Amino acid sequence: NFADGFPNLFISNAxxxxxxxxxxxxxxxxxAVIFEQLSIIYSLPRMFIASFTLVLPFFPTGSFERMEEEGDVATAFTLARILSNIPLSRGGPTSLVIFDIHALQERFYFGDSVxxxxxxxxxxxxxxxxxLPDSNNVMIAFPDDGAWKRFHKLLQCYPMVVCxxxxxxxxxxxxxxxGDPAGRHVVIVDDLVQSGGTLIECQKALAAHGAAKISAYVTHGVFPKRSWERFQHDNGGGAEHGFAYFWITDSCPLTVNAIRDKNPFEILSLAGPIAAALQ
Incomplete structure (x- = not known):
């Protein structure tokens, strides 16, 4: 950085x-890091490259996609407009790869240049x-109707419970x-987690209805203020112990660094899907 704190950037081998x-x-x-990355992102297409692909695994303002009262600012639209102004490369518009954006209608927030x-x-x-050793006993749970609408077609091979x-x-x-979770290994599925309050309440409801084991999956483990600590335990495995497994992807690297090798968390790498998307 320069002395005033603004980034001093250089693209090697331009x-x-x-x-x-x-x-x-x-x-x-x-x-704090968005401006410096945008500076590089805006520069690359101008360097006579054949095409440009921006991989943004987690779209961070995705849950702020609408107004509920006059004065609310839908920052999902703001970030989409910023990304829509990426210059064209020689190959045309920028391809923008995002994993499990919070609301599918946000695709229409982007302009024609991406x-x-x-x-x-x-x-x-x-x-x-x-x-899993009990893969034949797995049941999928959705914490609300929104998660069910979003993901149930991708998990139709499993019985389901909707909260x-x-x-x-x-x-x-x-x-x-x-749905009836009694005796099942129930896996709660959602797109992201912040404080984790909804997942914990969902876990309690499933345990009260006889679930044998409860796990969770979210694509984006945001966990502000180290809220992941609420999910740590001795990994006893039973529903009364909390979560047997908590799977997240590596879309939020700060979280991944914090929870690595801590039970009950497991990291599912997006490297393979990203490589496939670039083909």
Whole structure:
């Protein structure tokens, strides 16, 4: 950085990438790093490259996609507009690869100068579930209707249970809407986790209805303020012990570094799906 704190950036071997197909793996892990990465992202297409692909595994403002009252700022639209202004390369618009964006309608927030390409981490989960010793007893749970609508078609080979949030006075609870988890290894599936409150309430509801074992999968383990610590335990495995497994992808590298080798967490790498998307 310069003395005033602004980034001092340089692209090595700029002549060597002329005529090449270039991909940039971005991580907008905090607002502080977005400007310096955008500076590189905006520069690369102007270096006479054949094509440009931006891989942004986690779209960080995806859950702020709408207004609920006048004055709300939908920052998902703001970030989409910023990315839509990436210059064209010799090959045309930038290809933008994102995994499990929070709301599918956000594809329409992007302008015509980028081509959003949405991938999912669910195939990694399916592969991991097949490796479990009790794979024939797995059941999928969704914490709300939104998660069911989003992912149920990708997991149709498993029986399912759907939860719902209900309000009683000033408190919110998770209840089972349909399905019977009794005796099953239930895996809760969602796109991301922040504080983890919904997952914990869902776990309690499933355990109360007789689930033998409960695990969780989210593509994006955001876990602000080390909220992942709420899920640590001795990995006893039973429903009364919390979560037997908690799978996340490596889309949020700061979280991955913090929870590596800590039970019950397992990291599912996006390297393979990213490589496939670049073909």
């Amino acid at each position: 002549h060597g990438i002329r005529g090449q197909h270039v991909a940039f793996l971005a991580s907008f892990s905090s607002p 081509l959003p390409y949405f991938e999912s981490g669910i195939p990694l989960l399916r592969e991991r579930l097949c490796q 719902t949030k209900v309000r009683e006075g000033d408190q919110r609870f998770v209840r089972i809407k349909e």
